[in-house]
Amino acid sequence: MMALALGSRLAVAAGTIRSRLGLWLALTAGFTVGYYLLLMAALIVRFGALPNYATAYNWPKNVWTIFRSTPSFSDVPPIVAEEYLLEFGYMNYDYGHGISEWALNILPYKVMLVAVLAGLLAVNILLLRAKSACSTATRFKAGTATGVGAGFVALTSATMSWVVCCATPSWIVGLSMLGLGVSASFWIEPIGPYLTMGGYGLLAATALALATPPGTPATSARDQQDKISSAKGVHA
Amino acid sequence: MKHTTLGFGLGLALAVALPGMPALAKTIDIAIGHQSMCTDTYTAGIVVKEKKLLEKYLPKDGAYADVDYNITWADYSSGGPITNQMLANKLNIGVMGDYPLIVNGAKFQETDSLRTLYVAGTGYNLKGSGNAVVVPVESDIYSFDQLKGKSVSTPVGSAAWGMLLKAMQDEGITEEVSLKNQSPAVGAANIAAGKIDAHSDFCPWSEIMEFRGTGRKIYDGSEAGVPYLHGVVVRQDFAEEYPEVVTAFLKAVIEAGQWIEENPSEAVDLMEKWTGVEKEVLYIYFSNGGHLTLDPTIKDGWVDALKFDHTVLVKEKAIPPLDFDAWITEDYIKAAYSDLGLDYEADKATVVDPETANAGLPVEIWHSRDGILTYESLPDFLKAVAEFQGTGAKLNATYVYDKSTGLKLFGKTAYFVHGEDGTYETFLRKPEAEAYAAEVKGEVIDLPTAVAAFVPTE
Known part of the structure; x- marks a missing residue:
C-alpha cells in the first residue's frame, strides 16, 4: 500500500518534470552554475581579490589512472571524488615563486551532487507552483523544508580551498571564511556527510509530500483544514 | 610429430633470436611532489630536481637496461595536496613535514588496498626549531605567556599548528588564546600590517618575516622540545615494483645533503634562484650551525616524535589510526647508504644538538x-x-x-x-x-x- 502511494507520488513528480521539462532543466542548470558563481563571489569578497590563475585538469585521464592503479574497487570512488576538473584561484607572488592562497575547485563528483540538489530544488519549485490551491501554511512548510535541505547540501558541497587546512578543498573552509573558529570547524567536519544526507532527505521528502496524486483524501482534508485555519486567522 | 618438430624449431629460433632483437623500451614514470617554500624538504626536492641527482643514480642496467624514465616534479605549498595526488597515483613519491606525513600514512592505511612507506628523513632539528611564533616587530609582546587573551593565526594541520597547540597546553593558556586559521603568506602579510597579534608558522616563514624586518620571534619550536622533521613517503606498490628506483632517489637525497654541507654559500645562492626564498634566510638553515641537520636516517627518537604528533592529530582532527611498524621501513635508505659505501648505523646514532654543537x-x-x-x-x-x-x-x-x-x-x-x-x-x-x-x-x-x-x- 505504502509502495503504491510512493509510486504514485513519484509518478506525479515525474509527470510534473515531464510537463515542464525545459523549465526544470533550465532551473537545474541555473542553480548549479549559480551555486559556483556564488562560491566564487564569496571568495572574491572575503579575500578582496580577483582570481589570477586558472588551471584545467585532464579529469578523464586521471580517473582512468586511478581505476588502473587502485587494486580494490571500493577505494576508487572516494579517490575519484577528490579529482579536479578546473581550478580558479589567487596566486600570491609576495613569497618565493608564488603560493596558491585560495581557489575554487570544480570537482565533477561534487558538481554532480550539486546538480542533484539543483534538480530536487527545481522539482520542488515546480510542484509548489503547480499547487496553487495549497494553503499558505503548507507552502510555507514546504518552502522552509526545501530551503533547509538545500542549505545543508549547498553548505557541505562547497569546494573552496585555502592554503590553510593544508590546502585541500573542504566544506569547512566555507565555515572558516564565515568566521567559525578552527576547533569548532574541525569538530563539525565529520558530520558533513550526515548533513548532506539529511539535506537530500528533506528535499526528497518535501518533493514527495508535494507530489500528491489528484484526489488524495488525507492530504485534501488536511489542506482543507489548513485553508479553514488560515481563513480564521489561526496562522496570522 | 611434424607439428612438434616445427614448434620446437620455431621456439629454438625465437630463443636464439630474441636476445639479439631490440627490446621494446619500457617507460617508468617517476612523479615527485615537493615543496619549494619549505626549506626542510629541499634535499629531497628542489636540489635533487635542479641538480638532476635522481637521473645520476637511476639504474640503467640489468632489468632496467632498456628502460626510459619519465621524471616529473610538482611543487606544492603544503603536504596535504601531495597526499591526495599520491592517492590518485599521479605522484609516486612525496616530501613533506611531520604532521602531513602522518596524515599521509593514515589516509593510505584507511583504504583497503593502498599504502605508503615512510622510507627516509630529509632533515631535522632536534629541539623543534623551524617552527616559531612571530609577533609584529613593534609589538609589546615578548614571551609566549603574554599571548593570553590574544589572537594567534596558524596554518591549521601544519607542523607549526601542532607546535602551537603543545605550547598552549604547556603554558596552560589553551582556552585563553583565540586561534585563527591563516596561510603562511596571509599570516606574514598580517604580521607586516600589524593585523594579528601573533602568527605561528613553519620553516622558513618566521625567518622571512625577521629578515624583512616585519616580525620578531617570541617563541621558537625548540622550546616545545619535540623534534621537527621532514621525510620521504613512497607509494608501496611503486616501491615494491621498482625498489632500485626508490634506492636511487634516496642516494640522490644523500648527495644533495652532502653538496649543501660542503658548499653552503653556493647552495643557498642557487636555492634562492630555484625557490625565490632569500639566500640570507636560507643560510640560517643550511649553513654550518644552521637550524637544519641534513640527515636522512630514521632514528628511534623520530618514530617516537611521529607517534606523539599522531596523538595530537587524533585529538584535534580525528584522523584514522596509523600502524607505524607497517608504515616505516629502513630497507631503502640502508640500501642507499650501502651502495654509496656509507655507514648508516653511525649516522643513525649521531644526533646533533645545537646547544652543544x-x-x-x-x-x-x-x-x-x-x-x-x-x-x-x-x-x-x-x-x-x-x-x-x-x-x-x-x-x-x-x-x-x-x-x-x-x-x-x-x-x-x-x-x-x-x-x-x-x-x-x-x-x-x-x-x-x-x-x-x-x-x-x-x-x-x-x-x-x-x-x-x-x-x-x-
Whole structure:
C-alpha cells in the first residue's frame, strides 16, 4: 500500500518534470552554475581579490589512472571524488615563486551532487507552483523544508580551498571564511556527510509530500483544514 | 610429430633470436611532489630536481637496461595536496613535514588496498626549531605567556599548528588564546600590517618575516622540545615494483645533503634562484650551525616524535589510526647508504644538538661583495660591523647564536647583553636576555646600540 502511494507520488513528480521539462532543466542548470558563481563571489569578497590563475585538469585521464592503479574497487570512488576538473584561484607572488592562497575547485563528483540538489530544488519549485490551491501554511512548510535541505547540501558541497587546512578543498573552509573558529570547524567536519544526507532527505521528502496524486483524501482534508485555519486567522 | 618438430624449431629460433632483437623500451614514470617554500624538504626536492641527482643514480642496467624514465616534479605549498595526488597515483613519491606525513600514512592505511612507506628523513632539528611564533616587530609582546587573551593565526594541520597547540597546553593558556586559521603568506602579510597579534608558522616563514624586518620571534619550536622533521613517503606498490628506483632517489637525497654541507654559500645562492626564498634566510638553515641537520636516517627518537604528533592529530582532527611498524621501513635508505659505501648505523646514532654543537662557532657577517666573513668573538664582530658601516659597505646579513639554545639568529633580531665586565652574549628571546643581564649586572641592548660602542672616534 505504502509502495503504491510512493509510486504514485513519484509518478506525479515525474509527470510534473515531464510537463515542464525545459523549465526544470533550465532551473537545474541555473542553480548549479549559480551555486559556483556564488562560491566564487564569496571568495572574491572575503579575500578582496580577483582570481589570477586558472588551471584545467585532464579529469578523464586521471580517473582512468586511478581505476588502473587502485587494486580494490571500493577505494576508487572516494579517490575519484577528490579529482579536479578546473581550478580558479589567487596566486600570491609576495613569497618565493608564488603560493596558491585560495581557489575554487570544480570537482565533477561534487558538481554532480550539486546538480542533484539543483534538480530536487527545481522539482520542488515546480510542484509548489503547480499547487496553487495549497494553503499558505503548507507552502510555507514546504518552502522552509526545501530551503533547509538545500542549505545543508549547498553548505557541505562547497569546494573552496585555502592554503590553510593544508590546502585541500573542504566544506569547512566555507565555515572558516564565515568566521567559525578552527576547533569548532574541525569538530563539525565529520558530520558533513550526515548533513548532506539529511539535506537530500528533506528535499526528497518535501518533493514527495508535494507530489500528491489528484484526489488524495488525507492530504485534501488536511489542506482543507489548513485553508479553514488560515481563513480564521489561526496562522496570522 | 611434424607439428612438434616445427614448434620446437620455431621456439629454438625465437630463443636464439630474441636476445639479439631490440627490446621494446619500457617507460617508468617517476612523479615527485615537493615543496619549494619549505626549506626542510629541499634535499629531497628542489636540489635533487635542479641538480638532476635522481637521473645520476637511476639504474640503467640489468632489468632496467632498456628502460626510459619519465621524471616529473610538482611543487606544492603544503603536504596535504601531495597526499591526495599520491592517492590518485599521479605522484609516486612525496616530501613533506611531520604532521602531513602522518596524515599521509593514515589516509593510505584507511583504504583497503593502498599504502605508503615512510622510507627516509630529509632533515631535522632536534629541539623543534623551524617552527616559531612571530609577533609584529613593534609589538609589546615578548614571551609566549603574554599571548593570553590574544589572537594567534596558524596554518591549521601544519607542523607549526601542532607546535602551537603543545605550547598552549604547556603554558596552560589553551582556552585563553583565540586561534585563527591563516596561510603562511596571509599570516606574514598580517604580521607586516600589524593585523594579528601573533602568527605561528613553519620553516622558513618566521625567518622571512625577521629578515624583512616585519616580525620578531617570541617563541621558537625548540622550546616545545619535540623534534621537527621532514621525510620521504613512497607509494608501496611503486616501491615494491621498482625498489632500485626508490634506492636511487634516496642516494640522490644523500648527495644533495652532502653538496649543501660542503658548499653552503653556493647552495643557498642557487636555492634562492630555484625557490625565490632569500639566500640570507636560507643560510640560517643550511649553513654550518644552521637550524637544519641534513640527515636522512630514521632514528628511534623520530618514530617516537611521529607517534606523539599522531596523538595530537587524533585529538584535534580525528584522523584514522596509523600502524607505524607497517608504515616505516629502513630497507631503502640502508640500501642507499650501502651502495654509496656509507655507514648508516653511525649516522643513525649521531644526533646533533645545537646547544652543544654550535658552542664556540664563529659569528658571521655576510658582506655583499666579500661573502661570508667569520669572527671568533662578539666584540670582534661588533667592531667589524661598525667599520663596515663606516665605509658604507653593504652587509646582506649578520648571524649570531642564542646563548640559551645554540640556535643561529639574525644579528639584527638578537638581544645583546653587555655585561659589567665588558663581555657580550646574544639571545633569541628578551626574557632570557633580561635574566642573564640581571645575573651579570649588565644591560640588554639591540644590535645598533651594541655596534655604536665600537664606532671609531676621530
